[in-house]
Amino acid sequence: MADFVQLSVAGVSIGAIYAMAAIGFVLLWQTSNTINFAQGEFVVLPAFAMVLFFVIFRFPFVAAMLATILVSTLLLGWGVKQLLVTRLLKMGVLPLVIATIGLSLLIRYSLQQFWTPLALPFPAIFSRDPIRLGTIVVSLEEIGNILFAAVAIGALQLFITRTKLGWAMQAVAQNRALASVLGINVSRLVTITFMLNAALTAVAAILIAPVYLVKYDIGIGLGLKAFYAAIIGGFNQIRGALLGGLLVGVVETLSAAYISSHFRDAFALAILIAVLLLKPEGIWGVKEEWA
């Protein structure tokens, strides 16, 4: 039983990280019909930026964090939207999907080639000393990740539901044409959404880096898990991405321990396929309109 709790805590901790990557993914889809296959790399690049600012330039932690978020928002948010998305969005879903696949390869192999193919260490943000609660051992890192992610997601939820900009985003997500007619500058909003996504992934990167270590290829698995999470939880709801992320994290951890480590990757997948076949909009998702 103690093991079960231990595993669940670990699952929730890693699930919180998946959720952070998934939420931005969902936001992009909602407001601009973008399936961002480079979402994993949107986390990897800020992770390397963090190494640059915090480890190499030795900025104080908060300054490094802000610098990372800024760089990410500019490059992966504003930059990607202006250079890629604006043009490709008009052509339908597929060209943008292909372009994001290309982008993910570009970021990944550029980091490998021009920085390093090796994993870089990243200093832990929270203490790693074991805290024993009976037979369960947790560290501040697990708790910190969960809390941090909860705060970020909570803040985002507040933003979406309580601010004018948030309402505008919701409007665009529900019906782009109508939102435009109502006077919302859709293009500008999409840019803001991209920037928001980039900021989110930057925060996720800072949480992930100590756990995953900083390596050019960590985006592959992360991106995949973000997709699973978004689809399982609900592709058009933020809380769906949260649920999805936690579910994927917990299922992965528990099934590896209790069922089979050989098929570790298959269990979350099985849930994904089941959801897709039975309730494609996701567990907490809402059926999309025939747009």
Added chain:
Amino acid sequence: MALGRLGLVALLALGVMLPLVLDQYKLYVMSLTLVYVILAIGLNLTLGYAGQISLCHAAFMSFGSYAVAILGQHGVAFEVGLVVGVAVAFAWGLVLGFPALKVKHHYLAMVTLGFNIIVFLVLRNWESLTGGSFGISNVARPAWGPLSFKSDRAFYLYILAWAAVVVASAYWILTSRWGRAFRAIRENEMRAEVVGVSLRNYKLMAFAIGAAYAGMGGALFAPLLGYIDPGAYTLDRSIQFLLMVVLGGLGRFEGPFIGALVVTVLPEVLRGSEGLYLIIYALAVILMMLFMPKGLVGLWDLAWRSSRSRTSPSISSASPR
């Protein structure tokens, strides 16, 4: 521009003559290209013509490879293995076709992606059947009694023969009502249904036939390489085929030829750029989507259009567009 029947025959003739002028290395590259052409034609059918996103092409490919390799270990003739592989791929293509009926676009992408990963896991973990991570070596090349296709030249011609069959059959399919139905579905599903196209059957077929071609490609791939392991059939490989088809030109008959040629031959040409090749490739994909979404075939069209006279017809109605 269209690669008419005569154009295809000319290509075939060219292909037959290549072993006379190419060394073993270039012949291998051409053999690999032909295999990839077969695979690309399959994906082009599913994705380019019928508009169904398939991210599990490598999984279908693996059925062909492993069928040939496993049955070959038991002394079964290569052609039997090939037929089995193609049949298994076709069957699973049908199975995957069913979710394609229910879900669209990104959801379909996820289902196929998930299928690819599951197939990989099964291939890796079912050791008694597939050899697991250690793979299968010495995959036998076909032999008809005393006539063996073991030599590089002979096997190249064997692959060429099957490629010709695949191209001819694809040509036939796409110029038949099937082709028109596929294009109708791709353009606008609702309208297609209204006009009387039985969406269901055509969607299923698009998946199944595309998968069958992938199985064929896989069956030829295994003895070409001589050794297969699950690592050859991961999601990365499926994405490689996707990029191949897109680079060449989605939904265009010539697309797979160009895409396969570029993807296979280009890295060999860019050898000097040690390590930059993948980056250049990725950049090319992005730029292509931005400026040439029709694929490299678009370049061709431009060159073609500028050289033809105003009075000649643009596209022959009898060739697949």
Added chain:
Amino acid sequence: MRTVRTVRTVQPLLAALVTLLAVTPASPQGVIKLPILAEITGGGASVGAMWRDAVNLAVEDINKKGGILGTKLETSVQDTQTDPPTSVAVMRRVLNDKPFAIFGTVYSSSTVANMDIARQAGVPQFTGSESIIITQKGNDNIFLTSFTQDTGMAKQVRWMLDDLKAEKIALIWVNNAFGKGGHDMFVHFLKERGKTPVVDISTEVQQADFTPELTKVRASGATHVMVYNHEEENARFMIQLRKMGLAVEPVGETTLCAQTTITPGGGAVNGARCHVGLTAGSPVPLMVDMSRRFQEKYNRVPDHNAFKGYIGVHMLKAAVQRVGSWDQAKVRACLHNNVFTTAEEAGLLMDLYVNEKGSLDRPSFIVEVKDQKSVVTKTVGMLGGPYNTRPCK
């Protein structure tokens, strides 16, 4: 009209084909060509880079002293993209240049795919691969630069049971050809001594969370955990092991104590102990010297892949010198069932024995990670022997 259009269509295609398949340029005579087939891009980039750099260093060292039998050596680097079909294409390509020997590949799945081509061409191939599947194929043209997992794990088990007196052993291994080979051999040699692992759980490449594994290890009461993943995963594993405050002793074979594990893992890796074939922390003077030169030239510490590459080139040198001529068949024969010592060829760094399958037996080391450095605590002799030295003329 149709024919004209067809010809117009075919012409550019043909032109493109011919251009793309242009003839490769010739290189100067009087040099021996030793192409390097390595994983420069793709998943194996870090490994391939080490191999390549070390082979280049070795060739540089040799050329400075006048080459082999008075002939200079020339290398070229070919990227296999860590993709077996590409490695086959690359192998075929370099064979066109008529090289004397080939150095690479390192990844076993590529080597198994491309080694037959080299054999058919009669060009000796030196590989950094360690998987048992390579020596099981009956290829007399492939030469490993380390021991295979059967020798390595035999030594590992012997050390763990005789020296460490390990009682209950947990086994954590990565589920790919490398990990499976090690797993199977480890379990096999344990069984010979009448033991089985109390935990046997596989991991995935790029896995980030090891709580399932660590929980199981804890629950089993294991005294020692044998950690056999790739370097980054080992680092993550160790970080999480320390976070959970587990009392189990971490041991490994090569990868756990490698510098590429220690650098990302940091202080968490301290205390790990491993049996390794090659290490920069080796006290052997020749290895210390090579390590220093490597660091001077490349600004990083060589790992076991680098040592393998360096030694491989000198294996070739030793064999050619013993044969006395540039004869591929004789060199091949010389490199089977033979002993080569550092007395005759210092670049070998340690005395070694090449067996009939082309893999090595050689002294190895027990290391412990202290202050984020691999420190050698013991040297382990060859597994078998005594071996005979054969002349090769």
